[in-house]
Amino acid sequence: MMASTDILRALSGPSKSDRLDALEKLKDLTPPEVLKLLVEIEEVQTTLADYRNKERYLEDLSKLALNESEDVLVCVFHHLLGTLYINFEKFWGPTIRVIIDILNVTKHQKRLLHIVLDELKLTNDSIYDDNVRELPEDRPDYVLHRNFILQILAKFARFVETNHVLFMDQLFRFIENELMVSPFVEKLARQDLTAKDDPDVRRKPRRNNTSASKSKETFITVSRIVQSFSNMVMIHRQDEFKEFILNVMTSRDASMQKAAFNCLTAYDIEHVRSYADKILRLLDDKKIRSELSAFSIDSENGLINDDHRKHLIPIIHRILFGRMVGQVGKKTSGRDKADKRKSTVMRYVAGCTVDEIIDFFELLFDPIFKYSGSSYDELRATVEKDLNIKSYVPLNKLQAMLDTLSSYLDSVANLKPETLPHLSKMINIITLHVVIPLEDTGLSSQLDAKSAKILKILRRGCLEISMNYFKSFPYYRFTQSEIDFIFKTLIWPCTEGFVDKNHATVTPVLKLIDSLMENDVYHRLIVKRNKSNEEEYLLHHLMSLYGSDKIERPVSKYIAQMIFNLLKLKVEDDDGMEIDETPRENYQLEDIDSKVPLFDSNLYNVDGSISLGLQMMIPYIPVIFDRLEKNCLRFLEKKDSSYRFESSELLILSALSGYLKDSSHCLLATKLLLSTVEHQKKGDLIISILKTAQTLMKQVTEMDDSKVIDFTADTLSYQRNIEQRKELCKLVEILSGIDTNLKQASKAVVLMNSTNEDLVDVPDLAKWNEGFNQAFEYFDNLNEETVNKPSEVQGSLTLLLNQVGFIVSAVDKYEFSVRENCLIFYEKLAPKLNMIQKDRNSKMLKELLSDTILEKFLKKGLRDTNDSIKHTY
Structure with missing residues (x-):
């Protein structure tokens, strides 16, 4: 029974x-x-x-x-x-x-x-x-x-194959309920960006409590059954199963990849079996590195027959993708090792044809690769149509895509320039998925705090990779729609509140603008006008920041370097710097919205053609000079060394000074140039500064700022290089041409710096004595009325005091007549200083007596003497 x-x-x-x-x-x-x-x-x-x-x-x-x-x-x-x-x-x-x-x-x-x-x-x-x-x-x-x-x-796989319907139905129950929601098949994963309270709803819930490791063991066992099937094409739901195992082959788990490949061999795909051993070695942590070197897939010199590539390369791509996102060998966890894995795989993939690499992109950027076929004009609308922040592409996957793009930029892109349009398209698609939830008011209000924070970090990453793209491919031919899309999606939104967001530290936005400004092709994009506001362009925002009182010194330094790049200033060598004013190369990028701001030709001396960079910057000369003046005052008054002029700032000043026509601008530029001389160590650079100052002062009609005289006189007090002193004397003569009150003092200074015609290092004592006589004559002509007019006498007295002070500081090197003249100089000066009325001209008296004679020469002389005595004993 x-x-x-x-x-x-x-x-x-x-x-x-x-x-x-x-x-x-x-x-x-x-x-x-x-x-x-x-x-x-x-x-x-x-x-x-x-x-x-x-x-x-x-x-x-x-x-x-x-x-x-x-x-x-x-x-x-x-x-x-x-x-x-x-x-x-x-x-x-x-x-x-x-x-x-x-x-x-x-x-x-x-x-x-x-x-x-x-x-x-x-x-x-x-x-x-x-x-x-x-x-x-x-x-x-x-x-x-x-x-x-x-x-x-x-x-008993043969029996199972005979009764495949029941088996495959049960297999798909397992696949749908366990594997499709496991970490091994992440293709369908989605994230809810609105989950404010329960973090668990971020992940797609599993339909059972089976652990991922047990599901993996089950699939590996299943693979032993399926790989033994003799006629897979006749098996129930075999098409669905094939699609599934191809997805599993992209898993980060090597054992899952191997099981999936074993299942794939049952399909008897043409030529796959003959390469099975090599493919399996790619799945072996101990052998993958050697196999990547030995098993070349190069389209020209590789080991794969051309007839086999269309069947085999997609399989290899899936395996390499899994190896890239998983571990390649032991001890390869961590961010640095992950980047190394990506680079290793990318260099290997570089051997593929362009079409094969684009197919690899489909794996890398699934599930957003489908948008790559949309034109830039339709791209945003297409993405927004499918967008659902309750079921969104996981943010960690977007980050992984950005990292992958960065690795491709570094490893492959230069070898395969034909893929650059596709690469640019993927950068822009990822950017869309990052910025839309942040910029759309309706969506951003629904975001939970953590998702919003991560999206902002991702936006920063999008800016950085775009900047790297511009830097890495300086002659890539962007289409007009591509440029318009980048600006509308990524750049224009970042200009809102530009000063407040960028004044404290160098941000990715500034770095992106810098990548444009230093490039011979893209630099005209900094004057690209916003279609919704013709007055808005990047250079305007940048110069508003540069002129702002909020700006921190590191940012102003960085922007100065950006302006330096735009003007194409060239560092020659360690001995000096020169300005390369040659016009830029012919532009390959013609953007219809780029318009160079106009400037008043009455204020600037522009003859003939000039570079586009100069055309852009000339209208902003007042802003640049104002910033440099503020930096100079900060350095001089508060002794803040961080505000000392950088070489880039000095060269900007020198480059733009040649185009000044306005007297006040020329005077300001000269003052700024001379303020830097004391802190320069390169002799040729100092001479260049002094010559530029001479050129500028020739265009000054009225000297309403005594700082130029003060800086010149101060330089006279310590500068020992004969050539530099000659240039200083030329500048003094030009100053006397503007302010006639300086005539006699100027003549005296020039004579006191004369050298022998045959021996340039030897002073011409006859002329020196004549110079002293000019100074004595000047003192003799001063009376109580004239000496109390600072505007008429202070400049001359300052020049003479600093010149004679310089001589006194090394008087022991000169003949008795020079020493005697120095003594007479101070004897004649003293009564004239006594005539100055303290109540009316205390400021002048302080600057001459305290700041010049006492601080600069007397105290310094005593200190030098004490140091000499200490050294002797």
């Missing part, structure tokens, strides 16, 4: 008590010796000391059962499947071995294998049914039990 279905299910079920009850009901249907063994197997204790007994019982049962009737064998077989639920590892191997032995020997194999297939379905029912309730003492592991069933079926 055949046992009922309920009894059989109880025998193969997870409950030990149900199995014992079922055996009790089979007393009359089962031979006593068989029933005794079944009971003894159930009663064996789950200890190391007793598991050998179970092995012996199983062997005895196997021999007995094969000699019994089919119905008895079915009962025994059900019971053996049920005992696989016993939670003791030592029992599992012997039980599975006995089951396989029975299946190999019995003439009822087909029926028993159908039982195994049915058990697979029942086990899946238990895994995916939330209402299943088990007794606490049973604690069945259905996933492990299913894996045992699959291990048994793997030994």
Whole structure:
């Protein structure tokens, strides 16, 4: 008599008590010796000391059962499947071995294998049914039990292939409920950016509690079954399965990739089997590096036949993608190692054709690659149509895409310039996915705080990679629609509140603008006008920031360097600097919205053609000079060394000074130039500054600022280089031409710096004495009325005091007549200083006596003398 279905299910079920009850009901249907063994197997204790007994019982049962009737064998077989639920590892191997032995020997194999297939379905029912309730003492592991069933079926793959419909249906239950929501298949993952309270809703919920590691073990077991199929094209749902395993081949887990590839070999894809060994070595952590070197896929010199490439390269791409996002070898975790993995794979992929690389892009940038076919005019609308922030591309995936783009830029892009348009398109698509949720008021109000913060970080990354793109490919031919898209999507939104956002530190926005300004092709884009506001362009924002009182010194330095780049200032060598004013190369980029700001030709001296950079900057000369003046005052008055002129600032000043026509601008430029001389160490550069100052002062009509005289006089007090002093004298003569009150003092200074015509290092003492006489004559002509007119006398007195002070500082080198003249100079000066009325001209008196004679010469002389004495003794 055949046992009922309920009894059989109880025998193969997870409950030990149900199995014992079922055996009790089979007393009359089962031979006593068989029933005794079944009971003894159930009663064996789950200890190391007793598991050998179970092995012996199983062997005895196997021999007995094969000699019994089919119905008895079915009962025994059900019971053996049920005992696989016993939670003791030592029992599992012997039980599975006995089951396989029975299946190999019995003439009822087909029926028993159908039982195994049915058990697979029942086990899946238990895994995916939330209402299943088990007794606490049973604690069945259905996933492990299913894996045992699959291990048994793997030994009989031909039977499974014959009964493929049931098997494939159960396989897809496993795929859909476990693998498709596991970390191994991330293609369909989505993120809710609005989750404010419960962070768990960010991740797609799993439909069961199966761990990812157990799901992986199950799939690996399944692969052993599928790879043995002889005619995969006839298998139920084989197209769906093929698509799935191709997705799994992009997994970051090498064992999953290997299992998927084993499944793929069952499809007998043309030429894949002949390369299987090489592909499997790519999946071996110990062999991948050597295999990447040995197994070349170069389209010209590679090891893959041209006829095989279309079948093989997509498979290799999937494996390499998984290797790139996972680990390539041991000890390769961490950000630096991840970048290294990307670079390794990218260099390997560089051997592919352009079309093959674009196919690789589809893997790298799934699920947003589909937008790459849209034109720039339609791109934003297309993306916005599909956008749903409750089911969004995971932000960590967007970050990974940016990192991948960066790696491609560094490793492959220069080798494959044909891919640059596709690369640019992907940068812009990612940028859209980052900026739309931030800029759209309706969407940004729904974002949770963490998502908003991450999106802002990603926007920074988009700016940085765009900047790197401009820097890396200085002659890439952007289309007009491409440029318009970049500005509308990325750049114009960043100009809102430009000063407030960029005054404190050098931001990616400033770096992006810098990448444009230093480029011979793209630099005209800094005057690209905003279509919604003709008066808005990047250079205007930049110069507003440069002129702002909020700007911090590191930012002003950086912008000065940007202006330096735009003017194409060239550092010649370590000995000096020169200005290269040659026109730029012919422009390849013609942007219809780029318009150079106009300037008043009455204020600036522009003859002939000048470079585009100069045309852009000339209108902003007042802003530049104002900033430099503020920096100069900060340095001079507050002794803040960080505000000392940088070489870039000095060269900007020199370059723009040649185009000044306005007297006040020329005077200001001269003052700024002379303020830097004291802190320059390069002699040629100092001479260049002094010559530029001479050129500027020739255009000054009225000297309403004494600072130029003060800086000139101060330089006279310490500068010992003869050539530099000659240039200073020329400048003094030009100053006297503007202010006639300086005539006699100027003549005296020039004479006191005269040198012998034959021996340039030797002073011409005759002229020196004549110079002193000019100074004496000047003092003799001063009276109490004239000496109390600072505007008329202070400049001359300052020049003479500093010139004679310089001579006195080295008077021991000169003849007696020079020393005598110095003494007479101060004897004649003293009574004139006494005539100055303290109440009316205290400021002049302080500057002449305290600041010049006392501080600059007397105290310095005493300090130098003391140092000399200390050194002597």
